[in-house]
Amino acid sequence: MKNNSLNGLLPDSLGNLVDLRILVLSHNKFSGEVPDLRGLTNLQVLELGGNSLGPEFPRIPHRIISIVLRENKFTNGLPQELHSFYQLQKLDIALNRFVGPFPTSILSLPSITHLDINGNRFTGLLSEDLACNPGFQFVDLSANLLTGKLPECLVSSKARNVVYDGNCLTTNDGNEIKNQKPISFCRTEALAVGIVPRTHKTSKWSKVALALGITGGILLIGVAFLILWRVHGKKGSKKPPARVIEDNVSSSYSSKLLSDARYVTRVMKLGTLGIPAYHAFSLEELEEATNGFNTSTFLGELGSHGQLYRGRLKDGSYVAIQCLKMKRNHSTQTFTRHIELISKLRHQHLVSALGHCFEFYLDDSSVSRLFLVFEYIPNGTLRDWISGRDGGETLSWSRRIAAAIGIVKGIQFLHTGILPRVFSGSLKITDVLLDQSFVAKISCYNLPFLAENIEKDGVQSYFKSFKEPNRVKTRHPEKVDVYDFGVILLEIISGRPICTQKEVECLKEEFQSRMIADDGSMREMVDPIVRDRCSDQSLMTMMEVCIKCLVDDPGERPSVEDMLWNLQFAAQVQDAWNSSHGSPVSSSQPAIRQ
CATH class of the missing domain: 3.30.200.20 (Phosphorylase Kinase; domain 1)
Structure with missing residues (x-):
C-alpha cells in the first residue's frame, strides 16, 4: 500500500494479521505510534518509510528480516532487544530523530548486510576493535554524534559503500578524518540532546x-x-x-x-x-x-x-x-x-x-x-550459611561441595574463559553469595582497573586479604586465587569463621596432622552439624584439595582444572553415599542446625 495518500493512525487490528509476511506502508501520511506487531510471528518485511510515525520504535517480532523506518518522527532510543534480531538483514532508520547511544552490537548481528542510521542524533564512543558482520554491503553512519575511532572492521570492509561523514571520529592513530566535526561539537550536542526532563525539584x-x-x-x-x-x-x-x-x-x-x-x-x-x-x-x-x-x-x-x-x-x-x-x-x-x-x-x-x-x-x-x-543476590554470603548463623540454618555437606565447585567454576571462567584473563588476588568467603537456589556466585573479582583512579586510602580497604607466602613475589598470579580458595575450603569443612592468617596456619597444620595420623580423627575437624552426614572418601578428597591449595610454594599448588575434577569426584561419591545411607537431607536443600 505504498505511495498513496493514506493518513491518520495505523489501526491496532494490524497486530491481528497473524499470517502477514510483508507489510509495506511507505510514503503515505500516517502518523502516531505503530501498533504492537509482536504477534505477527511470520512477519519478515516491515517498510514504513516516508510517514510521520513515532516516537517509539515499533514493537516487532524477533525473526524479522528487513526494517525500513527512514524519514519518520521516531525520537527515542533503540530497544535493547534489537541485538537479538539474529535474522535481521536490513535496518534503515535514516533521517529520523533518534537520540541516545548507538548499540554497536547491531554491527555484529549474524545476518546484517545493510545498515543506515544517517541523519539522527546517536551518541557513543566507537572503538577500532569493534566486530562487524563480514557480509556487510552497505553501512551509513553519517551525520550523527559518534566519537572515538573508526572501527577497523569498517575500514577493511568489502561493503560497496561505507559512509561516516559528519561525526567526530578519528583514525586509529588519533588523527582527524576528513569531513568530521571537532569532538567538542559532538560533546556539546550530546549534552543538548541528552537532557532528561524533570517534574520534580532537582536533588543533590x-x-x-x-x-x-x-x-x-x-x-x-x-x-x-x-x-x-x-x-x-x-x-x-x-x-x-x-x-x-x-x-x-x-x-x-x-x-x-x-x-x-x-x-x-x-x-x-x-x-x-x-x-x-x-x-x-x-x-x-x-x-x-x-x-x-x-x-x-x-x-x-x-x-x-x-x-x-x-x-x-x-x-x-x-x-x-x-x-x-x-x-x-x-x-x-x-x-x-x-x-x-x-x-x-x-x-x-x-x-x-x-x-x-x-x-x-x-x-x-x-x-x-x-x-x-x-x-x-538475596541469600547473603556463603559464610552466613556455614559459620555465621548461631542457631540458624546451615548448608548440608553435599551443598557445601556444590558451593565449592561453583566457586572453582567461577574462578576458571575468570582465568581462562575470557580475555584478558582476570585474577582476583583477594577472594574471601564473604565475597561468595548464594542465590535463591543456593548457587554460589563470586561477587568480588578485585579487578584493579579503577584502583588508580580512587583515593589510595580507599583502595587499601578493598584489597585486604590473607597474606600467604609469596603473594607479592609470585610469578603464578592464578595460584594466588588457588590459595584463597584453600582458605575458603578450610571454613567450609570446619564450620569455623577464619579471620586471620594465624588461624589459617594453625588449622592447616591440624588438618595435616589428622590426615597423616589416619586414625579417623580427621572427622573431628569437620563442622559438627554435618560431621555424621559426609562420607569418608568425600571428606578425604575435600581435605586433600584444601591442603594442596595452601602449599607455600605457588608452583606446587594444583591447577583450577585439577581442583574442579577432584571436587566433582567428591560430589559423586557423596551422592552415592547419600543414596546408600538414605540420607534425610537432600543435597539441594540446606540442613537445619539443631
Whole structure:
C-alpha cells in the first residue's frame, strides 16, 4: 500500500494479521505510534518509510528480516532487544530523530548486510576493535554524534559503500578524518540532546553531569574493578544542574576474543544466560529504584569510598546499586573499555553487572562517580550459611561441595574463559553469595582497573586479604586465587569463621596432622552439624584439595582444572553415599542446625 495518500493512525487490528509476511506502508501520511506487531510471528518485511510515525520504535517480532523506518518522527532510543534480531538483514532508520547511544552490537548481528542510521542524533564512543558482520554491503553512519575511532572492521570492509561523514571520529592513530566535526561539537550536542526532563525539584544527586553507557562491549582490554558489596562513594557537587551524556559500550565479543578464549561456550557467545542485557541506567532510574537513595535502601558501606543500595526497577526486579568515587581529570573514555569487560563477565557462578552510568562535572567533563548496577543476590554470603548463623540454618555437606565447585567454576571462567584473563588476588568467603537456589556466585573479582583512579586510602580497604607466602613475589598470579580458595575450603569443612592468617596456619597444620595420623580423627575437624552426614572418601578428597591449595610454594599448588575434577569426584561419591545411607537431607536443600 505504498505511495498513496493514506493518513491518520495505523489501526491496532494490524497486530491481528497473524499470517502477514510483508507489510509495506511507505510514503503515505500516517502518523502516531505503530501498533504492537509482536504477534505477527511470520512477519519478515516491515517498510514504513516516508510517514510521520513515532516516537517509539515499533514493537516487532524477533525473526524479522528487513526494517525500513527512514524519514519518520521516531525520537527515542533503540530497544535493547534489537541485538537479538539474529535474522535481521536490513535496518534503515535514516533521517529520523533518534537520540541516545548507538548499540554497536547491531554491527555484529549474524545476518546484517545493510545498515543506515544517517541523519539522527546517536551518541557513543566507537572503538577500532569493534566486530562487524563480514557480509556487510552497505553501512551509513553519517551525520550523527559518534566519537572515538573508526572501527577497523569498517575500514577493511568489502561493503560497496561505507559512509561516516559528519561525526567526530578519528583514525586509529588519533588523527582527524576528513569531513568530521571537532569532538567538542559532538560533546556539546550530546549534552543538548541528552537532557532528561524533570517534574520534580532537582536533588543533590543531580548536580553533576551524568554520562551513560549502553548494552554490551566488544573489546575486552584493560582490567576492571568490580566489587559487588564493596564499592560506592558519595560526593556532593557544587556544579550546575546535571545534563545527560549517553556513552557507548558495545555488547558482543570480538572475533579475536572468540577465537582465542579457551572456554567461551556457545551460550556465552550468544549471551543467553537468562540475565537481562547489559545496558545504560539514567540517574533518574536509579533514584526512582532507591526512592532517592533513601536510607531504608542502604545495604552497607566499606571505608570512605564504598556504599551499596538495594533498588527495585520498574519491572519489579531487585538490583544492587553501587558507586565508586573517582579522582578528577578522568573522562568517560578512560573507563569505556573497562566497562566493556565488566559487561562481559557473565557466568552462572559470577554476580553479573546489569549496567552502569557515569556522573561527571560539567566544568571539565571529568568523571565524579561511577554507578554500577548488579543482579541482587538475596541469600547473603556463603559464610552466613556455614559459620555465621548461631542457631540458624546451615548448608548440608553435599551443598557445601556444590558451593565449592561453583566457586572453582567461577574462578576458571575468570582465568581462562575470557580475555584478558582476570585474577582476583583477594577472594574471601564473604565475597561468595548464594542465590535463591543456593548457587554460589563470586561477587568480588578485585579487578584493579579503577584502583588508580580512587583515593589510595580507599583502595587499601578493598584489597585486604590473607597474606600467604609469596603473594607479592609470585610469578603464578592464578595460584594466588588457588590459595584463597584453600582458605575458603578450610571454613567450609570446619564450620569455623577464619579471620586471620594465624588461624589459617594453625588449622592447616591440624588438618595435616589428622590426615597423616589416619586414625579417623580427621572427622573431628569437620563442622559438627554435618560431621555424621559426609562420607569418608568425600571428606578425604575435600581435605586433600584444601591442603594442596595452601602449599607455600605457588608452583606446587594444583591447577583450577585439577581442583574442579577432584571436587566433582567428591560430589559423586557423596551422592552415592547419600543414596546408600538414605540420607534425610537432600543435597539441594540446606540442613537445619539443631
